Amino acid sequence: MLQRELGEIFQRETRGKFGGAMITVTKVKVTRDNSVARVYLSLFATDDKTSLLDSIQHHTSEIRYHLGKRIRNQVRAIPEIEFYLDDSLDYIDKIEDLLEE
Numbered sequence: 001m002l003q004r005e006l007g008e009i010f011q012r013e014t015r016g017k018f019g020g021a022m023i024t025v026t027k028v029k030v031t032r033d034n035s036v037a038r039v040y041l042s043l044f045a046t047d048d049k050t051s052l053l054d055s056i057q058h059h060t061s062e063i064r065y066h067l068g069k070r071i072r073n074q075v076r077a078i079p080e081i082e083f084y085l086d087d088s089l090d091y092i093d094k095i096e097d098l099l100e101e
Contacts, residue, residue, distance in 0.1 A: 003039075006025045024042040034077065041053070067081070
């Protein structure tokens, strides 16, 4: 549920904030006590992924607010959100390039 809702937030709510980059929520891991959600993002259409991730982390409270509005009736507490870069697709591309050589 968190992955779906966060994906929609990045598509609709925060569309203009991140310079037109395509942001995909690839995985969400929640701690046992549901207090922290670790969100893994794939970032496309951007040259500097680390600065984009920093910008997303800067807007964490706003994103959490939008998430809270969407899921407040389904959970007891809105988890804190931590964003991480999911570079698994970049790793796969690198492996494919090496295999082609």
